[in-house]
Amino acid sequence: MHADRYQTKKQLGQHFLHEAGVVDRIVRAIDPAPGDRLVEIGPGQGALTLPLLRRILEVSGDAPPDPALTVIEFDRDLIAGLERISAGVAPLRIIHADVLEVDLSTLGKNGPIRLVGTLPYNISSPILFHALDHAASIVDMHFMLQKEVVDRMAAEPGSKVYGRLSVMLQAHARVQALFRVPPGAFRPPPKVDSAIVRLLPRAPSEIGIADPAVFSHIVKAAFGQRRKMLRQSLKTLTPMPALLLAEAGISPEDRAERLTVAQFATLASIVDRGESFSRG
Numbered sequence: 001m002h003a004d005r006y007q008t009k010k011q012l013g014q015h016f017l018h019e020a021g022v023v024d025r026i027v028r029a030i031d032p033a034p035g036d037r038l039v040e041i042g043p044g045q046g047a048l049t050l051p052l053l054r055r056i057l058e059v060s061g062d063a064p065p066d067p068a069l070t071v072i073e074f075d076r077d078l079i080a081g082l083e084r085i086s087a088g089v090a091p092l093r094i095i096h097a098d099v100l101e102v103d104l105s106t107l108g109k110n111g112p113i114r115l116v117g118t119l120p121y122n123i124s125s126p127i128l129f130h131a132l133d134h135a136a137s138i139v140d141m142h143f144m145l146q147k148e149v150v151d152r153m154a155a156e157p158g159s160k161v162y163g164r165l166s167v168m169l170q171a172h173a174r175v176q177a178l179f180r181v182p183p184g185a186f187r188p189p190p191k192v193d194s195a196i197v198r199l200l201p202r203a204p205s206e207i208g209i210a211d212p213a214v215f216s217h218i219v220k221a222a223f224g225q226r227r228k229m230l231r232q233s234l235k236t237l238t239p240m241p242a243l244l245l246a247e248a249g250i251s252p253e254d255r256a257e258r259l260t261v262a263q264f265a266t267l268a269s270i271v272d273r274g275e276s277f278s279r280g
Helices: 020-030 049-060 076-086 121-133 147-154 164-170 212-224 230-236 241-247 261-272
Strands: 038-041 069-073 092-096 113-118 138-146 173-181 194-201
Touching: 020 049, 020 113, 020 138, 020 173, 020 194, 038 049, 049 069, 049 076, 069 076, 076 092, 121 138, 121 147, 121 164, 121 194, 138 147, 138 173, 147 164, 147 173, 147 194, 164 173, 164 212, 164 261, 212 230, 212 261, 230 241, 241 261
Parallel strands: 038 069, 038 113, 069 092, 113 138
Antiparallel strands: 138 194, 173 194
8 A cells, every 4th residue: 555545543553654864774773684584563664674675685695585574564454565565675574463462482483583663652561571571582672662661661770760661671681772763754743752772682691580470570569659668669569578678788768769670680589589478
């Protein structure tokens, strides 16, 4: 379907990238190399897809991969357009599916994949965590997200936007905010600024979290009442939060936004060793 005839679907949060300069910066940030297995989430009308295909062909020389690129698109009405723009350029594999139902590890069974794409802003967090569930099969991720979300993802302890999302993502990946993208780079323009972020999954040995569920519950409880001191906010999980915090070398008067990811991991490891703990 021609770009100017396609009616964007508000319920899918569609805002299609069209600014060539921004696309070029994204491709340069991704920097495809020979042998890379790239997977694009939400290609839309192919603004990034076609330049990526051309760049992959350029670096691959006489031996382009087949497929050169895999894309995952939920909107059936966009499939024909993707097929058309890729015809005669390079092999493109199109998966018509909800990315949350795609087994990304299966896509990486012949070698780790690199994820790219403009994520629907209304479900960006579930997609991020879905990707991290398959981190063992992923080299890196380059995503376009709402700038406010990227700021939270990359925030450091003590920041006003440092919170549960910051800790949960940084525990499993290095987060690098790259550059801002203005609303005018999209059609129709969103009401917010966007930004490109790079995520580099950590090796399991670097993460150091024995029980992800315990870690998640502690982080959730701590930020659930972020204005309260930890000795209060952690009462929902353990009857003796002060003892738990003392063993971890953390002041009971501290608040969640002051703790590093490593300190949350320390709390989780102490609980793993037998501290009384409720997951309710």
